Amino acid sequence: MTSALILIDLMPRIIALPLAPHSGDEVLARCRALAASFRASGRPVVLVRVERPNVAEQPPGSDFADGLVQGGDIVVVKRTIGAFYGTDMDEQLRGLGVNTVVLAGLVTTMGVESTARAAADHGYQLAFVADAMSGLAADEHEFAVERIFPRFGEVRNTADYL
Numbered sequence: 001m002t003s004a005l006i007l008i009d010l011m012p013r014i015i016a017l018p019l020a021p022h023s024g025d026e027v028l029a030r031c032r033a034l035a036a037s038f039r040a041s042g043r044p045v046v047l048v049r050v051e052r053p054n055v056a057e058q059p060p061g062s063d064f065a066d067g068l069v070q071g072g073d074i075v076v077v078k079r080t081i082g083a084f085y086g087t088d089m090d091e092q093l094r095g096l097g098v099n100t101v102v103l104a105g106l107v108t109t110m111g112v113e114s115t116a117r118a119a120a121d122h123g124y125q126l127a128f129v130a131d132a133m134s135g136l137a138a139d140e141h142e143f144a145v146e147r148i149f150p151r152f153g154e155v156r157n158t159a160d161y162l
Contacts, residue, residue, distance in 0.1 A: 004044040004098040007031050008105030013061030020138035030132035030158045046074040048083040082114030100125040104132035108141040126153030
């Protein structure tokens with residue numbers, strides 16, 4: 001069984017939003033630690049960012065946070081809320097023998113949840129890193145982590161992976 005870490009929308013313009021219950025900087029720090037752990041054990045790290053379709057130029061802060069992408073990482077650029085539709089992420093994961101995805105990033109009830117639902121539809125096993133994601137409101141995040149995500153897979157914390 002091979003697992004991959006999927007980090008969603010760790011972009012300066014999203015990290016800077018007023019997020020809860022964890023700040024964007026807290027989520028970024030935990031995601032960096034998770035990525036380092038996955039890389040050290042030879043497991044794939046997938047970094048996903050969004051681009052707005054049909055615009056000549058992306059807004060400032062639309063690239064990944066500085067230093068986040070490392071050699072050997074898979075980079076996926078999505079143009080919808082979830083990371084599967086219209087991308088080659090499924091093909092890349094399957095090519096590596098991945099059958100379990102571990103999800104973290106921003107925002108819990110948007111990019112993370114949408115990607116999780118599509119991953120389940122594609123037949124992946126799922127795990128969620130609750131303290132390495134955050135929402136636009138704490139109650140939205142907590143509802144997803146406590147009520148929705150357990151229906152799809154395991155909910156853990158960063159310390160469980162380090």
